Amino acid sequence: xxxxxxxxxxxxxxxxxxxxxxxxxxxxxxxxxxxxxxxxxxxxxxxxxxxxxxxxxxxxxxxxxxxxxxxxxxxxxxxxxxxxxxxxxxxxxxxxxxxxxxxxxxxxxxxxxxxxxxxxxxx
Numbered sequence: 001x002x003x004x005x006x007x008x009x010x011x012x013x014x015x016x017x018x019x020x021x022x023x024x025x026x027x028x029x030x031x032x033x034x035x036x037x038x039x040x041x042x043x044x045x046x047x048x049x050x051x052x053x054x055x056x057x058x059x060x061x062x063x064x065x066x067x068x069x070x071x072x073x074x075x076x077x078x079x080x081x082x083x084x085x086x087x088x089x090x091x092x093x094x095x096x097x098x099x100x101x102x103x104x105x106x107x108x109x110x111x112x113x114x115x116x117x118x119x120x121x122x123x
Contacts, residue, residue, distance in 0.1 A: 004046060011051045014106065016099045017043070018055030021069040021078075032067050037081035040095060049091045053099040 010017050019040065023031050030036055043052045054075075068077055075096070082092050 004043075007047070011047050014103070016051055016053040016103050018053045018100070020055035021066045021074075023064040023066045030066060033069075033077045033081040034084070036066055036078060037085045037087070040082065041085045041087070044087075044091070049087075049094050050099055050102070052095060054096050 007017050019036070021033075021036060025031070028039070030039055040052060068074060079092055079096075082095070087095075
């Protein structure tokens, strides 16, 4: 089992940890879509699917990507790997974007509340 101490504050505040198709070979290697799906499943089993999502910040630099990844159009390969790992379609939808939308909506609501509070206090 991985250690998730650095992720717990994200989960504790209702946030989402996002991953993208970076390949690595350290203690817990990720080289394929299957590896990525297994990693997502492990995270889901530890924290819950609502706290993990698809990252969109993979465009910087020239990282090593998992085998078969060319661009965003290859996400169907991750979906297939997640289905093979036993994910339900609603869980895949949560990972692919619904979780991030939940957090963004929460941020919007909080910003509206803070704005109204500032207006009421004359700030």
